[in-house]
Amino acid sequence: MKPRLYLETTIPSYLVARPSRDLRLAADQQTTRGMVGPAPDGIRLVHLPNRAGRGPTGRPRLCGGPLDATRGLPLLGALPLAAPITKRLLAEGIIPPGAADDAAHLGLAAAHRMEFLLTWNCRHINNPALERRIERVCAACGADCPVICTPAELMKE
Numbered sequence: 001m002k003p004r005l006y007l008e009t010t011i012p013s014y015l016v017a018r019p020s021r022d023l024r025l026a027a028d029q030q031t032t033r034g035m036v037g038p039a040p041d042g043i044r045l046v047h048l049p050n051r052a053g054r055g056p057t058g059r060p061r062l063c064g065g066p067l068d069a070t071r072g073l074p075l076l077g078a079l080p081l082a083a084p085i086t087k088r089l090l091a092e093g094i095i096p097p098g099a100a101d102d103a104a105h106l107g108l109a110a111a112h113r114m115e116f117l118l119t120w121n122c123r124h125i126n127n128p129a130l131e132r133r134i135e136r137v138c139a140a141c142g143a144d145c146p147v148i149c150t151p152a153e154l155m156k157e
Contacts, residue, residue: 004114006116006118006146008125010120011120014032014033014120035154081110082108082110083107085103086104089106089107094137102125106125106148113144116148119148126150
C-alpha cells in the first residue's frame with residue numbers, strides 16, 4: 001500500500017501563490033510545485049480544504065485558488081478521534097488558541113492514520129521544539145503521530 005500524505009493548507013497556498021521575490025520562499029514554492037505536480041512514486045496525496053481554500057467571503061474558491069490546485073485529490077472527512085487530539089493540543093498550550101486550525105490539521109492527520117503531514121508551517125506544526133509533545137498527545141489519545149515535514153525534507157528522503 002502506498003504511504004498517504006496529508007497536505008496542510010500551506011501546500012496548496014504555495015502552489016497558487018505568485019513567485020516570491022524572496023529567494024528562500026521562491027525556492028520553497030518551486031519545491032512544492034515539483035513535489036505536488038506529479039506525486040512522487042509510492043505516495044498518495046490527500047488534501048483537506050480549510051481556510052486556505054476560502055475566499056474573502058468565506059466561500060470556497062473555485063478557480064485559481066488553493067482548492068483548484070488540489071482538485072482531484074481525495075479529501076478527508078471528520079473522525080471522532082480528531083476532536084480529542086485537537087482539544088488536547090490546545091488545552092495543553094502546545095498549539096495556541098489563535099492557531100486552532102493548526103491543531104485541527106494535526107488531529108485529522110493522526111486520526112486518519114496518515115503517514116506524513118506535509119506543511120510549510122514551521123511555527124506551530126513542523127516545529128522541532130513541539131514535536132515530542134505533539135507525539136505524546138497523539139499517543140495519549142490512541143493515535144500515531146504522522147511524520148511532520150516540509151516538501152524539501154520529504155524529498156530528501
